[in-house]
Amino acid sequence: MEISQKEFCHRSIVSMDDVSFSYEHKKVIDKLRFDVLERDFVGVIGSNGAGKTTLLKMLVGLLKPTAGEIRLFDRPLSQFKDWERIGYVPQKNAFNPLFPATVREIVLSGMYTKKRVYRRLSKVDLQKAEDAMLAMRIEDLADRRIGQLSGGQQQRAFLARAIVNNPELLILDEPTVGIDAETQVGFFRMIRHMHQHHHMTFIMVSHDMDMMQSYLGTEPQQVSGGIKFYVKHTHDPEDCRETNLTHSIGQIREMIGVQ
Ligand SMILES: Nc1ncnc2c1ncn2[C@@H]1O[C@H](COP(=O)(O)OP(=O)(O)OP(=O)(O)O)[C@@H](O)[C@H]1O
DSSP states (O other), X not given: OOOOHHHHTTOEEEEEEEEEEEETTEEEEEEEEEEEETTOEEEEEEOTTSSHHHHHHHHTTSSOOSEEEEEETTEEGGGOOOGGGEEEEOOOOOOOTTXXXXXXXXHHHTTOOGGGTTSOOOHHHHHHHHHHHHHTTOGGGTTSBGGGSOHHHHHHHHXXXXXXXXXXXXXXXXXXXXXXXXXXXXXXXXXXXXXXXXXXXXXXXXXXXXXXXXXXXXXXXXXXXXXXXXEEOOOOGGGGSOOOGGGGHHHHHHHHOOO
16 A cells, blocks of 8 residues: 555654653653644643653653553554664752763763663764764763763753664653753753754653743643643655754754854
């Protein structure tokens, strides 16, 4: 059967079927049904403690649902092995300034998945890390220790790490916390560009209602417990074209705008 351009653009990236989660006896997520399709930008909004981080942790396999099923790229999560297809930036936590890794090492560590942990890094891998740092405008910080950087610079390093494999799905947990307003604007411009021109699907938790609603609209597609899902699709057939991260690094750099 011929797959139409439209269907190709709407492949299932994440599906949650009656997913529940409890910490001991405290139920945090209750029978959540939600699907993320290719090229969706899903904004996840909710009050403190609503379960947003818990949800993202389930999606990347750090927590196991108490009930229900999660599928990633149409495979049950328990059988899913292609973790390089997913980039994840967890919620920012205070970095120990003595942590010895450099920015380049942090970015390169994104190359290691369970599958490839013993593989030597190739020249191509090293170049990908340089490209990701260029895209985030942190190439000048490559040899600096991560613990010595500002919060915003650290976030960019972790974002570079998340995109180093040119993932199809980027999962971001409050990526702009601790970043100044001007850098935030550049950051949102950049992820919008990645959504529209780099064939990426996004799931992003944020408390920044203004930014989320300006891109995703004011009406949530779904409300589940204390969590609201705002979704923007890019449906134009031309958006289905494969692009790669490196081809327009200049554009991404312009998008960020500020250093
Ligand atoms: N490891 C844990 N053990 C027990 N309870 C937890 C644990 N982690 C989170 N919780 C509780 O689960 C609920 C959901 O937490 P979660 O971090 O998912 O919320 P959130 O929506 O991401 O909140 P925030 O906006 O503050 O980041 C909260 O009530 C929290 O206290």
